[in-house]
Amino acid sequence: MKIAILGTRGIPNYYGGFEQFAEFFSVYLVEKGHEVYCYNSHNHKFEEKNFKGVHIIHQHDPEYKYGTFGQFIYDYNCILDSRKRDFDIILQLGYTSNSVWFFLLPKKPIIITNMDGIEWKRSKYSRPVQQFLRFAERLAAISSDYLVSDSLGIQTFLKKRYRKDSTYIAYGAHPFNNPNQAILDQYQVEKENFNMIMARFEPENNFEMVLDGVIKSKDETPILVIGNHNTKYGEVLKKRYKGYSNIRFMGAIYNLEHLNNLRYYSKLYFHGHSVGGTNPSLLEAMASKALVLAHNNDFNRGILKENSYYFSNSEEVKNLLLTIKKSDNLQFIQNNFEAIVNDFNWEKINGAYLHLFEQCMAGFKNRK
Incomplete structure (x- = not known):
């Protein structure tokens, strides 16, 4: 499969949970023989075009200049580029700033979105921003071909609010056995x-x-x-x-x-x-x-x-x-x-995502 990962600041991880997952999962996919592309911010510390076999696509990211608004431009640039790549699957990690561009996503690939948390409930956001995030959440839920929930609570929420099924796949962690x-x-x-x-x-x-x-x-x-x-x-x-x-x-x-x-x-x-x-x-x-x-x-x-x-x-x-x-x-x-x-080891989590991808590919062969 030819797979793209969107929605992170890039790999290797220098930021947070989605970036950590993207790093581990993309390398795992390469090891399984798939062709994998990960979108990186142009100002990411890693400037090479290949990370452990993963193709890195740097796109202009003006978040440093415009703050949160810059994330929308970065996602816009990534999605426009994805239209030229003939991907089989696009995995979107989160929906906050990329869902508004859903109509620009290429038609051929299967769009799978990890819905993250219930972002509009975060108290750091003003009421207008919370309202926008609820709108963005809805766009992502209804426009994606498949949804992933990283907790059972999110899975229940999506089913109740949008009447959409999602696949529960949590995050992973490496057992720590070498104290110093x-x-x-x-x-x-x-x-x-x-x-x-x-x-x-x-x-x-x-x-x-x-x-x-x-x-x-x-x-x-x-x-x-x-x-x-x-x-x-x-x-x-x-x-x-x-x-x-x-x-x-x-x-x-x-x-x-x-x-x-x-x-x-x-x-x-x-x-x-x-x-x-x-x-x-x-x-x-x-x-x-x-x-x-x-x-x-x-x-x-x-x-x-x-x-x-x-x-x-x-x-x-x-x-x-x-x-x-x-x-x-x-x-x-x-x-x-x-x-x-x-239950939460990376091998199992990565395997669950790959199994979902394989199921999606099999189910979409005759979608048209």
């Missing part, structure tokens, strides 16, 4: 004597709920706040908590070995995400044998099931900090690790 305690010295923390929260700095990731709980608990254990805090919301949080020496804003950390070790040696790992599907950082925490304490919502419960403690407000965070010990919950940790090995 010496890495902790670089972050001035000690084994199981620090807590963590890691996410993009957005209100729906509930930093304030967790950090207010830390303050209420009067627990002096350091908590590492990991993510790019050089944002408007990040500045608000740094100002709000600047008087608390145990709340440490670490910035973004992209070194996966370091992140895995921090998660592995943490005392408690808070996962505050409340919107979206299967979050990659949650799977990576499970794969790193962290004790996960998660925001109480269907998305997180769908992954962690009974193998976590859940919180809905800062008072509950406070109580968890004062009562939960990692040493008392080794079975939770092991159960989550085994879920990665058995």
Whole structure:
């Protein structure tokens, strides 16, 4: 098959979950003998035209100049280019800025869209933007040939709202089995004597709920706040908590070995995400044998099931900090690790996507 991947900033990953998946999946497809193309931003750090056998197509991306509006131009450029390539399948990762150009997509390829989370529920967006995202979501749902949901909650939502079936395929993670305690010295923390929260700095990731709980608990254990805090919301949080020496804003950390070790040696790992599907950082925490304490919502419960403690407000965070010990919950940790090995491993996830592609090709042979 000749396959294109659209909707990311490009591979190898220097940004987020979709880019990580695109990197792993595209290389996997090449290894299986398929011809694969991935669209990259023109200002991506990787400037070559081939990555481990994957053809890289750089397209002009003015996001650096125009902000979010630039994403629409980038997707427009990618879709126009795809019309010249005679692809069999186009995999779109997300719909936020590419769905408005659906009428420009080439007619021959099968269009498969991973619908990501319920983007219009994100509180960072103004009401007009939320309304647009609902419109874009609808366009993607009705214009794609096949849909993929990365969580059972998203699958149920799409069926209820648009009466459209979707294939449930989660993300994956690599089991972490090589701890190196010496890495902790670089972050001035000690084994199981620090807590963590890691996410993009957005209100729906509930930093304030967790950090207010830390303050209420009067627990002096350091908590590492990991993510790019050089944002408007990040500045608000740094100002709000600047008087608390145990709340440490670490910035973004992209070194996966370091992140895995921090998660592995943490005392408690808070996962505050409340919107979206299967979050990659949650799977990576499970794969790193962290004790996960998660925001109480269907998305997180769908992954962690009974193998976590859940919180809905800062008072509950406070109580968890004062009562939960990692040493008392080794079975939770092991159960989550085994879920990665058995259910959320990359080989299985990649295989599920390839199987879907093969089914789609077989089903579309006589569509006209």
